[in-house]
Amino acid sequence: MGNRTSNKQPERLPQRWALIFTGAVVAGAIVFALAGPAAALGAVGATVLGLHTLVA
Numbered sequence: 001m002g003n004r005t006s007n008k009q010p011e012r013l014p015q016r017w018a019l020i021f022t023g024a025v026v027a028g029a030i031v032f033a034l035a036g037p038a039a040a041l042g043a044v045g046a047t048v049l050g051l052h053t054l055v056a
Contacts, residue, residue, distance in 0.1 A: 020051040 032040035
C-alpha cells in the first residue's frame with residue numbers, strides 16, 4: 001500500500017492580515033498600558049474590524 005500523505009504546504013497568511021494583526025497588537029498594547037485588559041481587548045477587536053474594512 002502506497003503512502004497517501006502529501007507534501008503540500010499549508011496556505012500562507014496573506015500579507016494584509018499580517019499588517020492587520022500587527023496593528024491590532026500594537027493598539028492593544030498601548031490601550032492595555034493606559035486602561036487595562038478589558039479596554040485592550042475592545043481596542044484589538046475594533047482595530048481588526050476597522051483595518052479589515054479599510055484594507056479589503
